[in-house]
Amino acid sequence: MKIITFGELLLRLQPEGYYRFVQVDKMTSTFGGAEANVAVSLANFGEDSFFVTKLPCHEIGQSAVNSLRRFGVKTEYIVRGGNRVGIYFNERGASQRPSKCIYDRAGSAIALSQKSDFDWNKILEGADWFHFTGVTPALGGELPEICIEACKTANAKRIPVSCDLNYRSKLWSKQQAKETMEKIAPYIDICISNEEDAMDVFGISADDTDIENGKLSKEGYKNVARKLSEKYGFKKVAITLRSSINASRNKWAALFYDGTDCFFSREYDMAIVDRLGGGDSFCAGLIYSILRNENSQRAVEFASAASCLKHSIEGDFNMVSVEEVEHLAHGDSSGRIQR
Template sequence: MKVVTFGELLLRLEPEGYYRFVQVDKMTSTFGGAEANVAVSLANFGIDSYYVTKLPCHEIGQSAVNSLRRFGVHTEYISRGGSRVGIYYNERGASQRPSKCIYDRAHSSIAESVPEDFDWDSIFKDCSWFHLTGVTPALGGNLPLICEQACAAAKKAGAIVSVDLNYRSKLWTREEARAVMERICRYVDVCVSNEEDARDVFGIEACGSDVENGLINRESYKEVAVKLAQKFGFKKVAVTLRKSVNANNNRWSALLYDGSEFYLSREYDMVIVDRLGGGDSFCAGLIYSLLNGFNSRNAVEFASAASCLKHSVEGDFNMVTADEVNRLARGDITGRIQR
């Protein structure tokens, strides 16, 4: 089974531990990015995973490519050119102090890409699934058009198309997001949203929830899922549900609507090591489970468990196996040492 994801691979720079930006004179560097995170997770689950982006030909660009290759992600469709790798700076929050991300993505290679950089007919040959997120078209330039072309080509090739709405207010406005995502969602089979994305992008809001204060009415998101499915004809809608107690402690669960029934996953009480990539690991878990014929109940449990485990792993990439996810999904939640 061949899965393709498309997006921006970023250099992640952050202070060690819980130091603030203004305290440090050095930062650690890794790579990550929404769709790349999905590609790595799928490769770790044993899926034939391909990642598409554009990166410069210099050593930092090659380091970014190598960061994917080490986990078995196929990189032969990556276009090379341009002058810079996008960067994001991450400061980890603690207790009541939130984490903070600062983007430095302007004029990156992919932000300045053109449609001719990507041969979608070749890329989607024998492809089973294509995944992207709302972050990529939000980078502007030609990317809204390129993302729409990619979705159209994937559908023509017979692939399932999924999208994580993944709204980022630092990249575009709600009005810009709605105009672009409405066009892209015409091609989408499986839509993933968090507790805020449907509201921010399409104005579809859950009653009885106050996300900013950590109050999530899980039942109210059934209506959100139905409205999304009715608006675009999605075959499946998943909503991830995060109750934030503080920066270190969250409660995590998800809802899956398959067009007829609703399935709510177990809720996990998490102590967070690194929350970045949590939604991406959910998407990867959902793709993996649906490709492998899991029923809706088991699919949402596997995806939620995959995401729960990601919160215990440093960096953007989810360094867990399908066996580890299955153990958690089956109820092994104690975290006892394995000998």
């Protein structure tokens, strides 16, 4: 299957272990970004996964491209130009101290990209899926129009379009997000959200839920999924459900509304190694399952299991195989050594 993802690839700088920013004189560097994370997961699942972005021609830009090629992601549609790669600094939280992300991405190559940079008719030729997130239009400039053009082209070619709402308050306000995403929504087939995004972006909240205290109502989120579908015409809606006990321990599950019924995955009790990219790994698992015509219950179980495993892996990218995901999705969560 040919799967296209579109967004920003960032340089990630992070203190080693659980050190704070103010404690260190060196940081480790890796690359990541919402849509790139999805592309890597799908490549690891054996798909023809393409990532589309704009990156500078210098060595850091090339290092970013190489970080994707290493895992089999196809990069021929990446546009080269601009002057800088966006950066984010990540400080890993522990226990009751939350993780912290600081962005330095203003003026990045993708943020300054133009509609003329991307030939969507060529990029989407023969594609089976198109995926992006709300982070991409949030970068501003011409990107909202670029996302709409990409979605329109995909619709014309009858290519399914998925979007993870991925609201980021450091990139835009809730009002800006709502105004822009309501313009893009008519072109989206599958809307993916976490327990907060539907409220932050579209103002649709779950009843009997207290996110800060880890109380999530299944019935409440069933209603959120149905309301999103009814109001914006999404054919399917998926919502990840994270109950945060503290920064080191979360409970994780997901809901999938297939346009008729709601299906819940099993709930996982996770010890967090790295939570960044958790939602992206869920998106990849869902896309993979739907393209294989899995039934709705199996699709949400596979996606949720893939995301659970990602929380045990350092970095943005989910380094797991289909077999490992299926092993967990089928019920073996013991973590016993395999030999």
